[in-house]
Amino acid sequence: MITRSSGILMHITSLPSPYGIGTFGKEAYEFIDFLVKSGQKYWQLLPLGSTGYGDSPYQSFSAFAGNPYFIDFESLEKDRLLKKEDYVDLDFGRDREKVDFEKIFKNKMAVLRKAFENGKEKYEEDMKGFKEENKDWINDYGLYMAVKNQFHLKPWQEWDEDIKLRKKETIKHYEEILKNEINYWVFLQFLFFKQWKTLKKYANEKGIRIIGDLPIYVAEDSADTWANSEIFLLDEEKKPIKVAGCPPDAFSVTGQLWGNPIYRWDFLEQTGYEWWIHRIKDSYKLYDILRIDHFRGFESFWQVPYGEETAENGEWVKGPGNNLFYAIQEALGDIDIIAEDLGYLTQEVIEFREETGYPGMKVLQFAFDTREESDYLPHNYDKNCIVYTGTHDNDTVCGWFENTKKSDVNFAIKYLKLNEEEGYHWGFIRGAWSSVGNLAVAQMQDFLGLGSEARMNIPSTIGGNWQWRVKKEDLTDQLAEKIYKITKLYGR
Numbered sequence: 001m002i003t004r005s006s007g008i009l010m011h012i013t014s015l016p017s018p019y020g021i022g023t024f025g026k027e028a029y030e031f032i033d034f035l036v037k038s039g040q041k042y043w044q045l046l047p048l049g050s051t052g053y054g055d056s057p058y059q060s061f062s063a064f065a066g067n068p069y070f071i072d073f074e075s076l077e078k079d080r081l082l083k084k085e086d087y088v089d090l091d092f093g094r095d096r097e098k099v100d101f102e103k104i105f106k107n108k109m110a111v112l113r114k115a116f117e118n119g120k121e122k123y124e125e126d127m128k129g130f131k132e133e134n135k136d137w138i139n140d141y142g143l144y145m146a147v148k149n150q151f152h153l154k155p156w157q158e159w160d161e162d163i164k165l166r167k168k169e170t171i172k173h174y175e176e177i178l179k180n181e182i183n184y185w186v187f188l189q190f191l192f193f194k195q196w197k198t199l200k201k202y203a204n205e206k207g208i209r210i211i212g213d214l215p216i217y218v219a220e221d222s223a224d225t226w227a228n229s230e231i232f233l234l235d236e237e238k239k240p241i242k243v244a245g246c247p248p249d250a251f252s253v254t255g256q257l258w259g260n261p262i263y264r265w266d267f268l269e270q271t272g273y274e275w276w277i278h279r280i281k282d283s284y285k286l287y288d289i290l291r292i293d294h295f296r297g298f299e300s301f302w303q304v305p306y307g308e309e310t311a312e313n314g315e316w317v318k319g320p321g322n323n324l325f326y327a328i329q330e331a332l333g334d335i336d337i338i339a340e341d342l343g344y345l346t347q348e349v350i351e352f353r354e355e356t357g358y359p360g361m362k363v364l365q366f367a368f369d370t371r372e373e374s375d376y377l378p379h380n381y382d383k384n385c386i387v388y389t390g391t392h393d394n395d396t397v398c399g400w401f402e403n404t405k406k407s408d409v410n411f412a413i414k415y416l417k418l419n420e421e422e423g424y425h426w427g428f429i430r431g432a433w434s435s436v437g438n439l440a441v442a443q444m445q446d447f448l449g450l451g452s453e454a455r456m457n458i459p460s461t462i463g464g465n466w467q468w469r470v471k472k473e474d475l476t477d478q479l480a481e482k483i484y485k486i487t488k489l490y491g492r
Contacts, residue, residue, distance in 0.1 A: 002289070002336065002359065002386075002438045006492040007042025007211065008035060009392070010444040011057070011456070012070050013099055016472035020092025020108070021099045024195040025072030027472065032203045037480035039487040043203060044211035044441055046392055046456075048196070048286060052221060054462045055101045058293065059219045059260075061145065063279055064137040066192035066286075068112055069104055075195055081115040081122075097454075098467040115191070116184045123190065127183075130190045136278055138186055140227035146181035147174055155221035157238055164238060166226070196286065204288070211338065211441075212287030214280075216294040217244050217260035225261055231268055231275055232261040242303040245311035249344060255302070255311030256460050262303050265320045273320070273327040280328055284335065295339035295360075298324060299352040325356050338386050342366075359384045359439070363391060364432055365400050368412040377415070378435040387437035389428045389446045392456040396445045397425040399452030425449045426486075433490040440492060447483060448474055 015022025015031060022028070035043055049060030050067045057067075076082045090107045093100030120127075131138055144156065151159050162170040175182065200210055218224040220240060225232055233241045246256040268275065283290050299321055304314035328335075339353050341360040353360055362385050367376035374380070381387065389397050401409055401424050412418065418427035425446050432440040445454040445468065457465040 004438055004492055005041040006433060006440040006487050007040050007044055008038070008444055008447070009044040009388070009441050010470065011046040011392070011466075012048065012067075013046075013466060014444065014456075014469050016096070016470060016475075019073060019087065021069050021104050022469065023070050023072040024199045025074050028072075028199055029202055031475065032199075032206055032208055034475050034480055035208050036206050037477065038483035039492070040483070041207065041492075042209050042211050042289075042439065042441065044291070045213060045287075047213045047215055051101075051466075052219065055099075055466050056457075057213075057466065058215045060215075060222065061148075061219065062137070062141050062223045063218050064134070064282055065141050065189055065223070066196065068188040068192060069108060070196070071112060071115075071188065071191050072195055073111065076115050076191070079119070081119040082111065086114050087111045096471055097469050099469060101467075112188060112191075113184065116187045120183060120187060123187070127187065127190055130193070131186065134189070137223070137227075137282075138189060139182075141189070141223045142182040142186040143171070143175060143178070144223035144226055145185040146178040149181060150174075150178060156226045157221075164226075193285075200286070209288040210286075211289045211291055212283060213291045213293060214283055216292065216297045217258065217263075220259060220261055228275060231264055231271075233264055234261065240306045243306050244297070245302050245304045245314060246343070247302050247314060247316075248312055252460060255314070257304060257308065257311040262301070262317075269320065269323065273324050276324060277328055277331045280335070281332055284332075289336040289338060291338040291340055293340045295341050295353065295358075296343065296345060296349045299349045300346070321352060322355055342391075357384075359386050361385065361391075362387045362435075362437060363394065364388065364428055365390045365394050365397070368404075368408045368415065370407045370411050378431060378437075381435050381437050383436050383438050385437045386439045386441060387432045387435050388440075389425075389432050389442040392443070393459050395452055395455050396443065396450050397428045398446075398449055399455055402451060423449060430486060430490075433486055433492060440490075444470055447479065 012022045012024070012028070016027045017023055017025065032043070047057040047060060048066050048070070049057060049062060050065050051057055052059060052061050073082055073087045077084060090111070091103055092107055093103045147159065147163055148154070148156065156164060163174060203210060229238055235241055240261045242262045244258045244260040244262060246252070248255040280290070298319045300316045301319050302311065302314045303317050304311050337358045339356065339358040339360050341349065341353050342363060362376050362381055364376065364387065367374045367378070390400065394400070395403060416427050416431045418424050429442050429446060432442060448470070454468045456468055
């Protein structure tokens, strides 16, 4: 149950680190201490899954596996799986404010292979227990990643026919010849979960709860679509028949073509939504609260014929609605879920979310469109909502002021009584923190007053996204005290 409180949105990748990308290392523990000093109760993350082409955490190789990039070298050194010289002088990227994913992929994964070679015998018994605990997905994931490497990282639809179609004798063949490689990928998951559980325990003991993020869809090129192809709308050759997206709107004249496979909701219903229940249950091993992305897609979703170049020629199709969430509740009991209900909402979608009782989202940047009265203006909120200055898909607040039309900016200044002495970004945060919404969240970039150069993602673009990193020296006690004061002032 979310009561009046606040939190900070910043992904693991954005943490400071001398090794090119944020990890579950000491800087993550220091950030938790910063949250405590700031009077916060929540740390919101983006999905923790392993990323592929485009480096998007919303297009992962698995709905269950974690990102090996987050494994901390110094912790592995303490566990005697690495020596300092194995990693200290390698080039993981020279820019402290941006992740160089190409260098991380090339150099970090090579170091993690050393850790595997040094640790596979030491942790042999622990690994057996880990495999048993995660048997529903770990073997398929390990095999998928091993075969993917065998086929030079090609998508699974481009593998040889016999392994693409998962013929039993072929599966056995690859399990034998790639045994060591499979164990490497499973071992990385063992390390990921070991380090994350320790970090999350520290956060929880300090009074910080973790908000995780669950993409509604899985990637076309993923262990999930390969190993569970029967739950997706695929043809006999395992190619998607329809894919997911968003229809044309004011933000995109051709819509957004995400390209994810569509679920066969009729088939999932026959199984009692088993795969989805398993997915949600496993997510609560990682997080305390779950934000479900594109929540409206459970009521109705936009599907587009496979091979289309835009999302224009799609259609709305009814989703599972509350049948899915009744099944989840029956299996897992009452759980904390945030419904990402942004975008154009029909009355049916509004009623669907209200029936679940889950809080929706209010984004302050969407409030100041002078063409119409907006539901995102704080005087329209009720308590059962999560208020954001902006999300990972938005510009930073300072970037918004730079790039938004003058009439909307003037409306925001008037409505929130903004002034330059306070700083417009702090006025925006004040607007969220002073609202009646039970939970207020701002991106770390907004507390730092950073511009568009610190933006996390521009939707429907590939390249240059997901890279922003905070500098260690920016997370000062003075900033923590300032956040604490505004948090205390508004009873959060």
